[in-house]
Amino acid sequence: MKTLIIEDTKKLADTLQNFFSMNGNNADISYNLEDAYHYVEITHYDIILLDIMLPDGDGRNFLQKLRKKNNLTPIIVMTAKFEISDKVDILDLGADDYIIKPFEFIELEARCRAVLRRKNNNHQQSLAFGNVNLFPQTATIEINGHAQSLRNRELRLLEIFFNSPNIIFSKNQITDRIFSISDIVSENAIEVYVARLRKKIEKSNIILETMRGIGYKLTTKN
Structure with a gap:
C-alpha cells in the first residue's frame, strides 16, 4: 500500500x-x-x-x-x-x-x-490468473495447491499485474507504484523483483513477459 x-x-x-x-x-x-x-x-x-x-x-x-x-x-x-x-x-x-x-x-x-x-471489487479475498491464485491478505501465492510466501514488494508488484493482466507496464510505472518518492531506487531494481517473481511462478502456466524497450506484462504461456 x-x-x-x-x-x-x-x-x-x-x-x-x-x-x-x-x-x-x-x-x-x-x-x-x-x-x-x-x-x-x-x-x-x-x-x-x-x-x-x-x-x-x-x-x-x-x-x-x-x-x-x-x-x-x-x-x-x-x-x-x-x-x-x-x-x-x-x-x-x-x-x-x-x-x-x-x-x-x-x-x-x-x-x-x-x-x-x-x-477492490467488494471484499475480494484473492486474485487469480492462469493456474495461480494470489492472496494479498496473507502475502502468498498458490500454484496447483502449493503455497509460497511473498515479500512486500513482490506482493505489490504481483497485485499490479494480476489486476491488469495482458497490460504492459513500463519500469517507470512500476517504480512509481511500489516505491515512495524518497526511496533511492537502483536502475536494475525492477529487474531484480521481476526475476524473483519469475522464479516463484516458473512451475505455473503464466509468465512475466519482457516487452523489449517498453516494459513487462503478465500473460499465459503459449
Whole structure:
C-alpha cells in the first residue's frame, strides 16, 4: 500500500509514516496543499490521508478538486471536528471515510484496509490468473495447491499485474507504484523483483513477459 499523508503537524505525520513503514508500506508526507497537488500529479497512490486545516488552505478544497479531475484515489479525512454536519459534508465531497483526532494508528490502518477492500471489487479475498491464485491478505501465492510466501514488494508488484493482466507496464510505472518518492531506487531494481517473481511462478502456466524497450506484462504461456 502506497500512502500520501497530508498533515502539517510534523510529529504526527512523521510518526504515521514510520508506522506504515514498519508494516511494510510506503508513505510520502506533504505538510501543505501545494506539495500535495504536486505529488498526486507525478506519482500514484493507493490511498490518501488528508488533514483539513493546512497552512495554505482547506483540505476539503483539495478533496473537491481531485474528484472534479476524476481522480478516484481513496481518501480518508483526518479531522478534529465532531459535528455530524461536518462529517456529512466531507463524505458528500467525495471522501471514502473519516477518522476523528486523536485516533489509534491500528484503527486508521484497519480503515485503510476496509476502504481498499471496497475499492477492490467488494471484499475480494484473492486474485487469480492462469493456474495461480494470489492472496494479498496473507502475502502468498498458490500454484496447483502449493503455497509460497511473498515479500512486500513482490506482493505489490504481483497485485499490479494480476489486476491488469495482458497490460504492459513500463519500469517507470512500476517504480512509481511500489516505491515512495524518497526511496533511492537502483536502475536494475525492477529487474531484480521481476526475476524473483519469475522464479516463484516458473512451475505455473503464466509468465512475466519482457516487452523489449517498453516494459513487462503478465500473460499465459503459449
